[in-house]
Structures are given as C-alpha cells and as structure tokens.
Amino acid sequence: MKVIKNIILIIQISLILNEKLNGVYNIKSIKTGNRLNLKKGKFSFYSTKYPEFQSFRIIPLNSDKYIIESVLYKKELGINETGNLDLFDRNGAHYWNLIELNDKEYLIQYANTTKFMISYSLQFSNTLIEIPNININDINNIDISLKFTFFKLYEEFQTKPEHIKYIESEPIDVVIKYIDLTDKNLKREGIKQITKDEDHEELRYCVRSILKNIPWVRKIFILMPNEKVSFFKPIEEINNTFVYVKDKDLLGFDTANIYVFHFFLWNMAKFNLSENFILMDDDYFIGKPINKSQFFYYDEEQKKVVPL
Numbered sequence: 520m521k522v523i524k525n526i527i528l529i530i531q532i533s534l535i536l537n538e539k540l541n542g543v544y545n546i547k548s549i550k551t552g553n554r555l556n557l558k559k560g561k562f563s564f565y566s567t568k569y570p571e572f573q574s575f576r577i578i579p580l581n582s583d584k585y586i587i588e589s590v591l592y593k594k595e596l597g598i599n600e601t602g603n604l605d606l607f608d609r610n611g612a613h614y615w616n617l618i619e620l621n622d623k624e625y626l627i628q629y630a631n632t633t634k635f636m637i638s639y640s641l642q643f644s645n646t647l648i649e650i651p652n653i654n655i656n657d658i659n660n661i662d663i664s665l666k667f668t669f670f671k672l673y674e675e676f677q678t679k680p681e682h683i684k685y686i687e688s689e690p691i692d693v694v695i696k697y698i699d700l701t702d703k704n705l706k707r708e709g710i711k712q713i714t715k716d717e718d719h720e721e722l723r724y725c726v727r728s729i730l731k732n733i734p735w736v737r738k739i740f741i742l743m744p745n746e747k748v749s750f751f752k753p754i755e756e757i758n759n760t761f762v763y764v765k766d767k768d769l770l771g772f773d774t775a776n777i778y779v780f781h782f783f784l785w786n787m788a789k790f791n792l793s794e795n796f797i798l799m800d801d802d803y804f805i806g807k808p809i810n811k812s813q814f815f816y817y818d819e820e821q822k823k824v825v826p827l
Contacts, residue, residue, distance in 0.1 A: 540577040540617070542674045543590055548638035549624060549666040557589055562596075562604045564638045574672055577617070584614045584630050598629055598647050604636070620658050624666045635665050676827055682817035689824040690737045691811060692793040693729055696780055697722055697743045697801045720750050722801040730760075732805040738762055740792060742769065742780065764790050795824060 546555040553564040556573040567573055574590040586609075587596040594606040597613025607613050615636075618626040627636040634647040653661060678686065722741075729736055738759075741748065744766040751761075767773055769790075770783055784798070795815055818825045 540579075540585070540669065541677070543574050543576055543672045545573050545670040545672060546575055546587070546627075547668045547670050548664070549668060550664040551638050553638070554670070555667075557591060557606075576675070577669065580614045583616060585617050586614050587627075598632075598634070602634075603646055618655060620655075620661070620666065623668050625669065626653070626655075626661070626665050627667055636667070637664050638667075676816045678812040678816060683812070685817045686811050686815055686824055687735075689795060689811065689815065690793040691735065691815070692738045692740060692796040693733075693736050694740045694742060694784070694787065694792065694796055694798050695722065695725065695801055695803075696777065696798075697741055697748070699743065699745045699748050722748065723750060725799065725801050725803055728805040732808045735811055736760075736797075737793060738791075740764055740787065740790065740796075742766065742787075744773070762790065795826060 547553070548555075548564050551564055553566055554573045555575070556563055556565055556567050558567070575596070576586075576588045576590055578586040578588055580586055588594065588609075589596065589606060592606055594608055595610075595613040596615075597605055597607045599605040612631075614630045616626075616628040616630050618628060620626065628634070629636070629647055632647075632649070633651065634649045635653075637646070637648045637650070650662070650665060653665075655661075726739060729739060738761070740762045742764045746765070747763070764787070766780070769786055770779065774780075781798075787796075788794075797814060813827075815824050815826055817823070
C-alpha cells in the first residue's frame with residue numbers, strides 16, 4: 520500500500536509540473552542572470568533584445584522526462600558527440616529531466632547521462648558538465664551554477680478533441696482596412712488624406728493568401744472610403760465571400776484616424792460580421808495553412824468560442 524501511495528504521489532507531482540510548464544519560456548541561469556539564447560544556431564547564455572531567439576517549449580515526453588524545443592527553429596535541444604549543446608530534428612533521443620527544487624528553481628539534467636546543463640561563464644555556457652553525487656534533498660548545497668528558472672513568455676492553449684467541433688462550426692470573418700488612392704471618385708473634403716509611398720496592390724495578394732491558406736473564412740469585409748477596389752472586379756461579379764463597407768456607413772462621419780475605426784468595429788455587426796473575426800491590414804499575408812484552433816479556442820466557462 521505504501522508503494523502504491525508513493526507512485527500516486529509521483530504521478531500527481533509530474534502532472535502538476537506538466538500543467539505548470541504549459542507555455543513558451545526563456546530559460547534563465549540563476550547564477551549569471553542570463554538566458555539560454557540561440558543565435559545563428561549557436562547556444563549561449565546572455566541577454567538579448569530579440570526574445571524569439573531565446574524561446575523554448577517544455578514538452579512532456581512521459582511522467583518524468585521532457586523535450587526542450589526551440590520555438591524559432593522547432594528543433595530539440597540536445598547534446599552532440601563533443602558534449603556541447605546543439606539543435607536536432609525531432610527524433611525522441613534528446614530529452615531532459617527537469618528536477619524542481621522549488622517554485623522557481625530547476626535542475627536540468629540530460630536524461631541519457633548524469634550530465635547537467637551549467638552556466639559558469641560565457642566560454643563554458645555551451646557545454647554540459649558531469650556533476651557527480653548531487654544530493655537533491657540538500658538544496659542549499661547544490662551549486663548555484665546548476666540552477667535555472669523558467670521565465671514564461673506566454674501560455675499555449677491546447678485544443679481538446681471534444682472542442683474541435685465547436686471551433687470548426689464557428690463562423691469566422693476577416694476585416695481588412697483599405698484605401699484605394701487611385702480611385703478618381705474619392706473625395707474627402709476637409710479630411711487629411713491618407714498617403715502611401717507606394718502601392719503594389721498588396722490587397723490582391725493578401726486576399727489570395729486568405730483564400731488559399733485559411734479557406735474556412737466565411738466572408739472577407741473590405742472597409743474603405745471608396746466605392747470599389749480598382750484592380751478587383753465589380754462587387755456584383757465577385758462571389759458572396761466579399762463585402763465592401765464604406766467608412767461613412769460604419770462611422771456615420773468621415774475620418775482618416777485608424778484608431779477611430781478600431782473603436783467602432785463593434786458597429787460592423789450591422790453588416791452581419793461574425794462575432795469572432797480576424798482584423799488585418801492590406802499588407803498582411805498568410806504564408807501557410809492555418810487552422811481555426813490557432814486563432815480561437817472553446818472556453819468551457821463561457822461555453823463559447825473566443826479568441827486566443
């Protein structure tokens with residue numbers, strides 16, 4: 520019975536740790552105060568103003584082993600044949616023991632060996648060093664250079680299988696704020712004109728990327744002061760995916776202030792805009808297929824689909 524209780528306790532601790540580490544992190548050395556960083560494929564411990572180079576996911580492999588994965592490169596942090604840290608394509612061989620000392624401090628041990636990640640100084644920061652005879656029960660005597668903290672950048676939501684049907688059935692629209700300065704009929708007397716250095720018809724490619732990579736979008740609303748987009752077909756010749764909304768019809772007055780439009784987006788409901796929608800500028804492009812669950816999730820408390 521005592522053995523069973525111990526097993527249950529270990530499982531509970533592992534589950535708590537797994538839930539706690541859900542998100543994207545910086546890994547920070549307690550000793551140096553610097554963060555584990557990636558630059559041009561090289562690892563080091565130092566501060567940087569580019570957080571995307573020092574972002575890691577902690578992925579549970581089983582009850583006590585974890586994969587540390589670079590968010591930017593989507594590769595595992597592992598140890599190569601020379602004993603240095605390196606990046607590897609996912610193969611299940613590079614995983615770690617995360618030993619929780621308290622709410623803030625962890626030891627990071629390479630699961631295949633007794634080596635620990637360590638940060639004495641910059642010149643040794645890429646090397647794993649074997650530290651024998653660590654007594655986990657005596658936290659105060661553990662070398663501070665072995666201790667790390669996980670600084671959370673943001674949470675990551677994982678869609679539950681039972682929620683997929685709600686997300687997939689949720690109507691999602693796109694709103695694009697645009698102005699076509701080539702329209703000769705555009706008159707905005709007394710209103711400061713919006714100017715562009717160049718216009719390479721970005722809207723054309725923005726719309727193409729939407730239709731190709733997020734085809735689950737119900738409608739594309741183009742909000743603009745114009746009657747039309749010069750390089751698009753007339754609205755009556757386009758399928759019902761597209762809706763043009765004039766600035767004045769939304770606001771009731773004329774302005775060139777983008778913040779005013781953002782404030783009045785609630786009024787787009789009268790044009791049958793979906794409750795959940797994606798707001799874009801004309802120079803935004805969707806470069807690869809994206810699922811609805813990467814934008815929205817099902818909130819069990821509200822019992823509705825909401826933005827991430």
